[in-house]
Amino acid sequence: MIPLLDLTRIHAPINAQLKEAACRVIDHGRYILGSEVAELEQSLQAYTQSKHAITCASGSDAILLALQALQLAPGDEVITTPYTFFSTVSSIERLGLKTVFADILPGTFNINPSAIIQAITPKTRAIIAVHLFGQSADLTALKGICEKYKLFLIEDAAQSLGASWEWQKVGTFGDVGTYSFFPSKNLGGLGDGGAMVTDSATLAERLKMLRVHGMEPKYYHKYIGLNSRLDTLQAALIQVKLPHLDSYAEGRRRNAALYRELFHEVTTLTASGDFSSLESNKLVLPVECPEAFHVYNQFVIRVQRRDALRAHLNAQKIGNEVYYPVPLHLQECFTYLGYEKGDMPHSERAAETSLALPIFGELTTAEIETVASAVIEFLHSR
Ligand SMILES: Cc1ncc(COP(=O)(O)O)c(C=O)c1O
Incomplete structure (x- = not known):
């Protein structure tokens, strides 16, 4: 038998470190937003060379939170690819925005910039590019389109943490880049998890609030956010894997x-x-x-x-x-x-x-x- 993926083989060389990290969190007891979460965010920031990294509960939530942080109006159009995982599009629809599809390039499976241009209307506000299977979409073209038509760019890099375009890490070209730590991803956690990166201090602050019910300070709600924090336990485990x-x-x-x-x-x-x-x-x-x-x-x-x-x-x-x-x-x-x-x-x-x-x-x-x-x-x- 040859498995599509065998996490036990991947984890075998770091098994002791994973167990040590888990035990440390079990013992210290700060299971929600413990210090390991901020430590992982710093590591992700350094790894991707972005100004802010904010973790959350899944790659799906990362897209939803990123879109919500852009504060678009109901009915605004978001262009994306139909050849992707469900949550790229469910996030758009969940927020009352309108999905407009642009077809892929058959060679790379990634969105075709020319198809995006054809799909742009006066209501278009954003593009969600997906870097599918571990390879970047054409970020030169996408950045050019976003600048010309004044559109936001979200990069769904759930499958592509570590990939780059012209030696810059994917996720750091757009307004927000999103990642997933689903176990089968290249940086897989031992459960669900996700992260967002941005260079905008305003967006980073909003994202941080949105992942805790849009709340700051405690029990004062500025936005209708989610409960979408990365568990401290998960952060500690992912931190062990990041250097690999x-x-x-x-x-x-x-x-x-x-x-x-x-x-x-x-x-x-x-x-x-x-x-x-x-x-x-x-x-x-x-x-x-x-x-x-x-x-x-x-x-x-x-x-x-x-x-x-x-x-x-x-x-x-x-x-x-x-x-x-x-x-x-x-x-x-x-x-x-x-x-x-x-x-x-x-x-x-x-x-x-x-x-x-x-x-x-x-x-x-x-x-x-x-x-x-x-x-x-x-x-x-x-
Ligand atoms: C392209 C893409 N976007 C979003 C997601 C959602 O990530 P998660 O499973 O962590 O919610 C995935 C992973 O399944 C994905 O492959």
Whole structure:
């Protein structure tokens, strides 16, 4: 069996430190906003080179809080990608704002800046860019659009803490960057958690208040905020893992390079690709932009007979996952937005053809070779 992700392997070398950190918090008893929370925020600030880092209860809440901090008016439009995790869009809708979708670039799975420009209306106020699978969206283009049209930029970097664009960490280009510490993320906690970074003192102050019911001082509420604090226990555990984050990314990048070598013979053209004519005995590898440092939270290939390949890998007990089978513009709960099949063709095609393979750094070379052989064997079968 080869797992998609094995947290016990990742934690084995730091097991004693994790236990020590947990025991320390259990013993000192300050379980809500204990000193470990501020310490982690300082470490995140230093790691991302941002002026303020504020932790919260999840990556989903981080997006919601970031949007709320922008103080947009009901009905204001926010442009984002339909090819992302649910909470990028649920946050917009929960606040009474209007989601406007812009399709992805088929090569990188990230939002297409030209599609954003076409989607802009006089009511557009913000863009939420998602750095999907561990790779930055085109931040040069996105920053340019936001400056030209006077829009806010939120970066949903839930999958991309540690990734960069032209050597600057993602999350630090926009008004607010958001991260997730969900266990499967590159900096995964041992439970839920999230964080936001910003260079704006005003936004930082609002975010800090919003995560504690919009309250400051105690029992005086300026905003209708959330209860969304990162547990002290979680902060202490994540602090143990943070110094290892770059080596986790290196391990993933090493495995990605190994896959590239092993798949050489069955790889077909990638970049801007017309994926409608993907050959059935070939695969498309993840595209790396030259400006981006990819941290491979997921290693996502594209194949014509994706569901059959899944079945083949499942039969051999090789972990795999489909991110995401239904793009958000076609989700039942968003029917009222009025989108139909065919509106976002690149996202729809990606949903049909993409498959994530095991990539975490602690996989052995033999395991990567086994996964690659199973995929190649399938591609050669008819
Ligand atoms: C792109 C993206 N945005 C937001 C989230 C939400 O993060 P969380 O699971 O911590 O709420 C996730 C993670 O699942 C994600 O992958």
